Amino acid sequence: MSVPTEPRTAGAVAGNGTAGAGAPAPHGTSATADATGPRQLHLQLWRGDADGGGFVDYEVPALEGEVVLDVVHRIQAEHAPDLAVRWNCKAGKCGSCSAEINGKPRLMCMTRMSTLDTSQTITVSPMRAFPVMRDLVTDVSYNFVVAARIPPFTPGPPEPDGTYRMAQVDVDRGQEMRKCIECFLCQNVCHVIRDHEDNKPHYAGPRFFARLAELEMHPLDTLDRRRLVSEQLGLGLCNITKCCTEVCPEGIHITDNAIIPLKERVVDARYDPVAWLGRKLLRRPRPAPASAVAVDLPVARGAHDPTIDGRSDPAVLGRNGRRSDG
Ligand code: SF4
């Protein structure tokens, strides 16, 4: 499956072509359209598959209170029954409807039409960092392969009374990362993979730096994933441009609260002489290296991989034999 490397611009027109002099009328346009009728919305949806495609024009009446996904659904219902679009909750919680609206990565179900300039044509295209399956649907399996490479939460033994305790501040710190809905908009916008497909095998991306930071900062976790994140998952390739933070629909401060603390911890582990001396003097046991349970699954580069979720692979299970979400 090929990955588009060029922006999917309106210049790459397929199907009915762009509206304009001499061009065929867009889907939904009536030759007898009443000028006094409801205001019309002009959209260009990217149609195609792994072999190529382009924008197709559609025109539908504007209705009050709609989000982009509503309009796409109306186009699907009335003009393009074969249009592929992925969605589930229509509430900004499942992370399925990620796309690029006017070139900006967003959730279609959380983008109100009233926030867009509807006097202009609105473009909707699939996420560019992932291979197109069909129309607006991309193959995001790369992310699941990365997820399977991260050793899960591994707590030590409980307190004598059988409980685990942690400070509220630690709960709050991890909770921010756990708001992630896995929409992968941050992965899509990160230039390290968006512009460099060949980085995917050795780059986790912002969503997973957030996951790794959550685990590394968890006071009850016993593993040390710092070498994994720096040597195999490409933390050093991130140059803190904050693009990921800007597009996160959950408002997670990915760069400030995950990536930068993670970078600091990696540096501490390698170069901080005070920390080294402290470990020596206090004889504190080092946390177990992540390699003790880390897995080295093949990294999918778009192609479907049957081991992708690792659910049946004992190598990705935690010490208790269960997969943990932390
Ligand atoms: S801050 Fe780092 S992870 Fe986020 S988009 Fe920029 S390079 Fe990518």
Ligand code: SF4
């Ligand atoms: S961190 Fe934010 S942008 Fe990235 S996958 Fe999670 S919710 Fe989406």
Ligand code: FES
């Ligand atoms: S449909 Fe679930 S996030 Fe948009």
